Amino acid sequence: MPTLLKIARMGHPVLRVKAEPIADPTAPDVARLARDMIATMDDADGVGLAAPQIHVSQRIIVFKAPVRGPDMSRDGDVDNRVLINPEIEPLSPDRASAFEGCLSIPGLRGVVPRFTRIRYSGVGLDGRRISVEAEGFHARVLQHEVDHLDGVLYLDRMENLALLSFEKELPLLMGAIDSDRA
Ligand code: NI
Numbered sequence: 001m002p003t004l005l006k007i008a009r010m011g012h013p014v015l016r017v018k019a020e021p022i023a024d025p026t027a028p029d030v031a032r033l034a035r036d037m038i039a040t041m042d043d044a045d046g047v048g049l050a051a052p053q054i055h056v057s058q059r060i061i062v063f064k065a066p067v068r069g070p071d072m073s074r075d076g077d078v079d080n081r082v083l084i085n086p087e088i089e090p091l092s093p094d095r096a097s098a099f100e101g102c103l104s105i106p107g108l109r110g111v112v113p114r115f116t117r118i119r120y121s122g123v124g125l126d127g128r129r130i131s132v133e134a135e136g137f138h139a140r141v142l143q144h145e146v147d148h149l150d151g152v153l154y155l156d157r158m159e160n161l162a163l164l165s166f167e168k169e170l171p172l173l174m175g176a177i178d179s180d181r182a
Contacts (some may be wrong), residue, residue: 063145
């Protein structure tokens with residue numbers, strides 16, 4: 001049975017230190033950690049979770065990735081993935097801004113610019129190299145989670161703190177943004 005882990009909230013120092021590489025991705029305790037992280041992410045309705053967020057300063061993330069069949073017909077489905085010692089390389093200098101939230105900063109959402117196309121690489125629980133090209137929301141989730149491994153929170157990436165909002169007030173903020181554009 002997976003164990004639900006306590007999520008560290010902003011202000012806890014574990015969220016602000018650079019996490020350590022994992023020496024043996026195939027070790028049973030790493031598989032156990034990944035299983036518990038996925039259960040914790042699902043329980044909290046998250047789309048990604050990095051180990052520092054459950055007070056473990058090691059370079060492992062879990063996330064939900066879109067499942068794409070050959071005909072793209074299953075694009076709506078998601079799959080739980082585990083990535084150990086991940087790295088991210090932008091494939092284009094283009095960035096896009098969108099709202100993000102974080103399980104370590106509950107109740108808030110903020111607009112964050114992120115690279116639109118990346119390649120992420122790392123190692124899976126079976127010890128094999130993983131290398132994937134991602135774009136859009138999938139690329140955004142990966143950049144957010146890998147930032148956690150370097151002690152970076154999405155607030156640090158925001159360029160306009162007027163675009164930070166409590167979830168409940170978000171419709172008001174969105175309305176204000178829309179009327180600005182009108
Ligand atoms: Ni987060």
